[in-house]
Every structure is written in C-alpha cells, then in structure tokens.
Amino acid sequence: MQLKREKIVADSIQLLPDHIANQIAAGEVIQRPASAVKELLENAVDAGATEIRLIINDAGKALIQVVDNGKGMTEADARLCFERHATSKIRQIDDLFHISTMGFRGEALASVAAVSQVELRTRRPDDEMGTYIEIENSMVVRQEPCATAPGTSIVMKNLFFNVPARRNFLKSNAAEMRHIIDEFIRVSMAFPHLFFSLSHNGQQVFHLDKGSIKQRIVQLLGNPYAAKLVSVQEQTDYLNIQGFVGKPDTAKKTRGDQYFFVNNRFIRSAYLNHAVMQAYHDLIPGDSFPMYVLFIDLNPEQIDVNVHPTKQEIKFEDEKIVYAFVQAAVKHALAQFSITPTLEFDIDAGIQQLDAVSKPFTDEQQSAASNSTLFHTFSKQHQAHFIEKGSGGAGTGFVARADIDKGSELAGLKNWRDFFQPGQNSDSSLTARIDTESTGAFDWDPPRKKWQLLDHGDLLQVQGQFIITPTHQGYLLLHQQYAHERILYERYTAALVGRPMAMQRSLFPATLDVNPADSSLLTDLIPDMALLGYLIEPFGQHCFVIQGTPADIIAGNEKAAIEHLLDQYKHFSSDVKFSRREKLIRSLAAQHAIKPGTLLTQKEMRQLATDLLNCTQPNITVTGNPTFIEFNLDYLNRLFGG
Missing domain, CATH: 3.30.565.10 (Histidine kinase-like ATPase, C-terminal domain)
Incomplete structure (x- = not known):
C-alpha cells in the first residue's frame, strides 16, 4: 500500500x-x-x-x-x-x-x-x-x-x-x-x-589623460596630495611593491583613500592594511588612517583570485611574507624621506681621547671580556634573563620597578588635582568602585532635581577636559566634549523635525573644491544641511559656494568645518543601521563639539552644564559614552572612611 x-x-x-x-x-x-x-x-x-x-x-x-x-x-x-x-x-x-x-x-x-x-x-x-x-x-x-x-x-x-x-x-x-x-x-x-x-x-x-601613477593619483584624489606623497619602491625575488603613501599629516578619520592592487587588480585585505598601519605606528593618532596606493606584483601561481564573485578578495599562498614585505617597504619609504623620527648624536671630541677608543684592544682584554658573565648572557640565545643583579658595570644601575612601587601607590600624588588627571595614578579597583557605588552616570530612575546645580560657587575645569560641577547632593564630573556632543545632537535632531537652526549669511562667501566622490556626497546632503544652518550652493564642477553657516561657526573656518564634516560622515557610512539624517547629525555633533584642551569661562561652563541637564537623556552620548559621573556625599564619606 x-x-x-x-x-x-x-x-x-x-x-x-x-x-x-x-x-x-x-x-x-x-x-x-x-x-x-x-x-x-x-x-x-x-x-x-x-x-x-x-x-x-x-x-x-x-x-x-x-x-x-x-x-x-x-x-x-x-x-x-x-x-x-x-x-x-x-x-x-x-x-x-x-x-x-x-x-x-x-x-x-x-x-x-x-x-x-x-x-x-x-x-x-x-x-x-x-x-x-x-x-x-x-x-x-x-x-x-x-x-x-x-x-x-x-x-x-x-x-x-x-x-x-x-x-x-x-x-x-x-x-x-x-x-x-x-x-x-x-x-x-x-x-x-x-x-x-x-x-x-x-x-x-x-x-x-595618460600619465604616471602619481599623476593619476592626483587626478583622482585631488590636488592636495600633489606635494604630500611618499614614493614606495621595493623589488625582491618574491614580489615587487611600488606606489605611494601619504605623509602623516594626510591621515584621516576614514579609510577612504586606501588602495591595494595585486597584479593590477584592486583587492580588499584587512591583513595587509594592518601591515601599513604598523608601519605608521607612533606617526599618526590611533583613530586615524593613512592614505596609500600600493601595487603588489607577484607570480600568479602564488595567489588565488577565484575565491569571491567580485574578485576583490584573494588568497595568498604565503600571506605572512607578503605582510612582512609590505610593512618593511612602507617603513623604508617613510624613513628614506625623513618622515619617521630619527636620533641624531653629536660626537664629543673628548670621546676620541678615551682609552677605549685611542688604545688597541689587546688579546688579554679580549679574553677577559669574552669570558665574563655579562658577555655570555648577551651572546647566547635565551640567556638574557640570567643577568645577575649587581654584576658590575652598567648592571649595577638598574633597580626593579616593582621595588619602587611596592607599598607606595599614592607616593606620586602631588595634590588633589592630580586625581583627575587621566593616565596617572589611576587605580583600577578605585575606578571599579566609582562605577558600581556612585549612582548617576547610568541610572536614570532618580528624579531630575537630584542633579540640580548650586546657584552659588564656581565651577572648576580640570586639564581642559573635565568640569567639576557642585550639586545639592555632591558634585558631577562632566566630560566637556561628550556633554557638548549630547547637547548638539538633540539640538540638531530638533532642527530636522521642524525647528531649523539660525543661519548667518557670509559677507564674503567661501568656495570649496572637493573630489568627485565627495561632490556627489555633498550634493546629496545639501537639503538636510540647510535645516542645520548651512547654505551651500553648487558652483561649477566639483565646486560649491558656502553662502551661510550656523551662528556658532567662526568666520574663516567654513571650509575646514565642511571638509571635516564629510570625513566624519563617511566614518559612519559603513554602519547600515543609520539613516542618512542620523549619520549627518551625528557627524555634525562630533565635528562641532568642544575639543579637549579648550579653556572655558565660568559662564560657558555653567551654560554647558545647564544645557546638558536639560537634555532629554543627559547621562550618555549617542555612542554610549557617559557624559558625567556623579559623586554623592555618602560615597565621598565612604572613600574617607566616614
């Protein structure tokens, strides 16, 4: 059946x-x-x-x-x-x-x-x-x-x-x-x-037009690169590397101007990008990305381009050796053109009169030196940890760091202001107690009046980055940049939903030349930017006229502000969860926020704190960073054993 x-x-x-x-x-x-x-x-x-x-x-x-x-x-x-x-x-x-x-x-x-x-x-x-x-x-x-x-x-x-x-x-x-x-x-x-x-x-x-690699780079990426390119040229038996990298001052917040070509085929490789980033180590900030256009030529048998439909991802037979060559080539190029820092020594004429220089190294002295313990520890593999304490010579001058620090955690604390200086005398356990025991930064249940500012008393700015604001319950430690970002974000959000921001017309409008990719991006953003106080009009091919800016933009900084805005916008563009308007207002908030090191008056600090506490969500930025930490009286008393 x-x-x-x-x-x-x-x-x-x-x-x-x-x-x-x-x-x-x-x-x-x-x-x-x-x-x-x-x-x-x-x-x-x-x-x-x-x-x-x-x-x-x-x-x-x-x-x-x-x-x-x-x-x-x-x-x-x-x-x-x-x-x-x-x-x-x-x-x-x-x-x-x-x-x-x-x-x-x-x-x-x-x-x-x-x-x-x-x-x-x-x-x-x-x-x-x-x-x-x-x-x-x-x-x-x-x-x-x-x-x-x-x-x-x-x-x-x-x-x-x-x-x-x-x-x-x-x-x-x-x-x-x-x-x-x-x-x-x-x-x-x-x-x-x-x-x-x-x-x-x-x-x-x-x-x-037909030309050299450098000419094509300038044609495509813009004239500002014309005088800021460093040539990379390395030829080996395994592969050849040529192209250009940007000087450290061309580094941006986005990865836009980064190109790898393997046998003239554009590829994406986070692994090789890391090699270039390592070559720029200590030359650019950690959150910046260098510009580079690098061509790698090697035997086609050493790669497999048939691993992705668009052929933008390839496999190397030995990617570690390619990584090493790329890093070395970029480092060599930067050093050759005096981009990397170098040490210069002036020879003291008195050194030439020392016995170690003027007199011959006798056989007895060579034998004594080669039989010494210090010589063996440096001439044999895996022997460095056998250096004896107090063995004489240079060794007697070394003191273990642990011996200095033991039992003296607060020895370097000169005064109370140092407590707020980042990177010094920081105690991870103390930080953990602040996060867990102090209420405020991430606790939005208490009533808003809890953070009511005192009408009297001065506010204190610490290290040009933090603001100490007294309250009825203790004090708030504000991060001035993050606080301003939250204020601007909510202000820009309101502007895009029906309350356009005030704009001031420029007496002498500035012209802005951008590359074709940025020109297309800026054209797309012009309508929304008008609601945020920017009046920008197309003016020929890849050129724009800045007719007006928000009232808080200092005259003369219009071009730099928009260039940084485009750079910041592209920084968000890889995250698909953001809409175009969300990317724009986040970019503007990050761009226009007060930067660390900006000194503020009493009036400015009080206005910043007041505006922050009037926000709908004052305790965090849109990226999740805390805008302030509260230190209440109970917690402060416990710190001092009260």
Missing part, C-alpha cells in the same frame, strides 16, 4: 529555466549599477583598449555605456560572449593558476544581459563591417551588420527592469553615483597608461 502511494506523488525537483537561472546568478555579480560598471570597464581593459569612455545616465539606472578602442570581436564571438561561462581566457584547469587578466569566468556579460536591455556594437580593426546585437532578458532580439568604429561599445538600459524587487533596493541617485565613481577610480588608478573618461547626465566628471 505504501509503494502504491509513492507512485502517485509527483516529483518535486525540477530544473530551472535558463532565464531564471541567469537572473539568480546575476545577483552574485551585478548587485547594483556600480557592479556592472566594474565588469564592463575590466572587459575593456582586457580587450587591449588605450581609450575607455564611461557614460552614465540617472546614476546607471537608465543607462550605462562603455566605449573602447580595443581589438573588438567577430560576429560569432559577439553572440557567444553573452552565454554563461563563455570566456577566451580559460582553456584548461591549470589556466586558473596563471591568470593575468581582469575577467576570466565568463559571467559578467551573461549577468548583464539577464537583468537589463543590452545593445552591443563591435568591430575588429581589420574588418570592414561590425556587428550589432540587441538582447533583452537573455534572449537575442536582433542581430545585424553595422558600421561602427574599431573596438566595442556596449550599452545597458533600464537595469533590473525585469527584477523590480531588486530595483527597489537601489539607493538614491547620489548614493549609487558614489559607488560608480568608486569603481571607476579603482579601475582607472590601476592603469594610468590608459585614457579614461566618465560622464554623468551629459556632464563630464573625469577626464584622465
């Missing part, structure tokens, strides 16, 4: 139709317009083109066109190139380990044809006529001979027209255009000997 029932049940596994399978596969390669741009530009490079033009309409949603003067294709190749896994680069499995081209898997054009309406015109230089092919939904609609220039022109129209759900996930035009510019920069930077251009909605964004 059971067997009979199994025969009635229909089979449930079926083969997908080709057009559905192609659309699913296309999702791995073509995620947004920028993905198609990357694939088409790389194909043009592989075709041997010397001039490549990218034309974009509506941020790639309406049109993406790439025109090159490469070798073109025959009629048969022009039709076959849109089939899945059709490639001219791979003949046998061993070819995967000798890849020297950008594309090789035969998925790009098939994916493009699956999610857009495609028109292809191509001709080889020796052919009299070219080939025109029109494809829609992976099906060839039209094919005929045509007159066209040597090379290939491929047009993508109406991206994701047949996958509306995926089209709905695309961001705004400004956001998608930024991604397109990023991909264009990565490809064009890898091939400075080729001409590239980019036009958007009829306006030229980039016109990149």
Whole structure:
C-alpha cells in the first residue's frame, strides 16, 4: 500500500529555466549599477583598449555605456560572449593558476544581459563591417551588420527592469553615483597608461589623460596630495611593491583613500592594511588612517583570485611574507624621506681621547671580556634573563620597578588635582568602585532635581577636559566634549523635525573644491544641511559656494568645518543601521563639539552644564559614552572612611 502511494506523488525537483537561472546568478555579480560598471570597464581593459569612455545616465539606472578602442570581436564571438561561462581566457584547469587578466569566468556579460536591455556594437580593426546585437532578458532580439568604429561599445538600459524587487533596493541617485565613481577610480588608478573618461547626465566628471601613477593619483584624489606623497619602491625575488603613501599629516578619520592592487587588480585585505598601519605606528593618532596606493606584483601561481564573485578578495599562498614585505617597504619609504623620527648624536671630541677608543684592544682584554658573565648572557640565545643583579658595570644601575612601587601607590600624588588627571595614578579597583557605588552616570530612575546645580560657587575645569560641577547632593564630573556632543545632537535632531537652526549669511562667501566622490556626497546632503544652518550652493564642477553657516561657526573656518564634516560622515557610512539624517547629525555633533584642551569661562561652563541637564537623556552620548559621573556625599564619606 505504501509503494502504491509513492507512485502517485509527483516529483518535486525540477530544473530551472535558463532565464531564471541567469537572473539568480546575476545577483552574485551585478548587485547594483556600480557592479556592472566594474565588469564592463575590466572587459575593456582586457580587450587591449588605450581609450575607455564611461557614460552614465540617472546614476546607471537608465543607462550605462562603455566605449573602447580595443581589438573588438567577430560576429560569432559577439553572440557567444553573452552565454554563461563563455570566456577566451580559460582553456584548461591549470589556466586558473596563471591568470593575468581582469575577467576570466565568463559571467559578467551573461549577468548583464539577464537583468537589463543590452545593445552591443563591435568591430575588429581589420574588418570592414561590425556587428550589432540587441538582447533583452537573455534572449537575442536582433542581430545585424553595422558600421561602427574599431573596438566595442556596449550599452545597458533600464537595469533590473525585469527584477523590480531588486530595483527597489537601489539607493538614491547620489548614493549609487558614489559607488560608480568608486569603481571607476579603482579601475582607472590601476592603469594610468590608459585614457579614461566618465560622464554623468551629459556632464563630464573625469577626464584622465595618460600619465604616471602619481599623476593619476592626483587626478583622482585631488590636488592636495600633489606635494604630500611618499614614493614606495621595493623589488625582491618574491614580489615587487611600488606606489605611494601619504605623509602623516594626510591621515584621516576614514579609510577612504586606501588602495591595494595585486597584479593590477584592486583587492580588499584587512591583513595587509594592518601591515601599513604598523608601519605608521607612533606617526599618526590611533583613530586615524593613512592614505596609500600600493601595487603588489607577484607570480600568479602564488595567489588565488577565484575565491569571491567580485574578485576583490584573494588568497595568498604565503600571506605572512607578503605582510612582512609590505610593512618593511612602507617603513623604508617613510624613513628614506625623513618622515619617521630619527636620533641624531653629536660626537664629543673628548670621546676620541678615551682609552677605549685611542688604545688597541689587546688579546688579554679580549679574553677577559669574552669570558665574563655579562658577555655570555648577551651572546647566547635565551640567556638574557640570567643577568645577575649587581654584576658590575652598567648592571649595577638598574633597580626593579616593582621595588619602587611596592607599598607606595599614592607616593606620586602631588595634590588633589592630580586625581583627575587621566593616565596617572589611576587605580583600577578605585575606578571599579566609582562605577558600581556612585549612582548617576547610568541610572536614570532618580528624579531630575537630584542633579540640580548650586546657584552659588564656581565651577572648576580640570586639564581642559573635565568640569567639576557642585550639586545639592555632591558634585558631577562632566566630560566637556561628550556633554557638548549630547547637547548638539538633540539640538540638531530638533532642527530636522521642524525647528531649523539660525543661519548667518557670509559677507564674503567661501568656495570649496572637493573630489568627485565627495561632490556627489555633498550634493546629496545639501537639503538636510540647510535645516542645520548651512547654505551651500553648487558652483561649477566639483565646486560649491558656502553662502551661510550656523551662528556658532567662526568666520574663516567654513571650509575646514565642511571638509571635516564629510570625513566624519563617511566614518559612519559603513554602519547600515543609520539613516542618512542620523549619520549627518551625528557627524555634525562630533565635528562641532568642544575639543579637549579648550579653556572655558565660568559662564560657558555653567551654560554647558545647564544645557546638558536639560537634555532629554543627559547621562550618555549617542555612542554610549557617559557624559558625567556623579559623586554623592555618602560615597565621598565612604572613600574617607566616614
């Protein structure tokens, strides 16, 4: 009976139709317009083109066109190139380990044809006529001979027209255009000997003439880098490294201007980025990131580029040796150009008269020195810990740190102000007691009047960073920067929901030149920034006029304020949980908050404390840092044994 029932049940596994399978596969390669741009530009490079033009309409949603003067294709190749896994680069499995081209898997054009309406015109230089092919939904609609220039022109129209759900996930035009510019920069930077251009909605964004790597970097990332690049050149038997790194003063709060290329292919590698960061150790702040454009050339057999659909992540056969070479190359470059600190010694003429210098080192002295205990501890491996205490010479001058500190934890406390100085005489156990026993910083249940400020008495600023504010129950220790960030955040939030901030017009408006990527970002932010007191107007290509700023911006600092704002905004852009407006107000709050070291008057300190306690949530910043810690009388008495 059971067997009979199994025969009635229909089979449930079926083969997908080709057009559905192609659309699913296309999702791995073509995620947004920028993905198609990357694939088409790389194909043009592989075709041997010397001039490549990218034309974009509506941020790639309406049109993406790439025109090159490469070798073109025959009629048969022009039709076959849109089939899945059709490639001219791979003949046998061993070819995967000798890849020297950008594309090789035969998925790009098939994916493009699956999610857009495609028109292809191509001709080889020796052919009299070219080939025109029109494809829609992976099906060839039209094919005929045509007159066209040597090379290939491929047009993508109406991206994701047949996958509306995926089209709905695309961001705004400004956001998608930024991604397109990023991909264009990565490809064009890898091939400075080729001409590239980019036009958007009829306006030229980039016109990149052939030149050197340094010229291409300046063309793409901006003129400020022209005098702030340090050349990196290292050649070894295993790999070659060349490129440029920025001087320490070019470091930013974001990772934007960081590019690794392996065999001219842009890659992402947190491991190699760490190598560069280590080379900059002690040269830049810990929360800053250096600029670099580094090209690594090594045998294709030593890497595997076939580990990710976009080929931006690769595997090294021995990544540790690559790490070491990158770190050493950058360190050497910085030292060679006198970027890293060096020690200089002036030789005292009296040293030349010492016996150790002027007299020969006799055989007896050599024998005595080589037989000494100190000599053996430094000349043999794993012997350093056998140095004897008080063994004479330099050794007698060393005293263990533990012997000094034992039983004298408060010996270095000069006065009560030192207690609040960060990094000195800090007791972790005391800090823990403050966090657990003092109520306030994270406890929002008590009534607000608990933190009511005293009308009399002066406030005290400590180390230009903290403010001691007396209250009826004790005192509050405010972090002035975090407190101001909370105040500004709530002020900006209110401005975006119907209470625009006051703006002051500039008597002499400043002009701001930015790179194309930042230009697209700033254009997207202008409407929201107007509500926050910034009046910014486009003024030509990648140029803006600052007509007005918030009232608290000091005249003359407008350009720096907006440049830092863009840098801060990009710092948040990697976190997908933030909306555009949330990123903007967080960036502005961090940018305009009082920085450590700023001295405040009594009036300013009292106003800051009052504004903080009037916030809806005064105890923490939006990032979770405490704005103040409360020290109540009961806790203070317990500290002194009361």
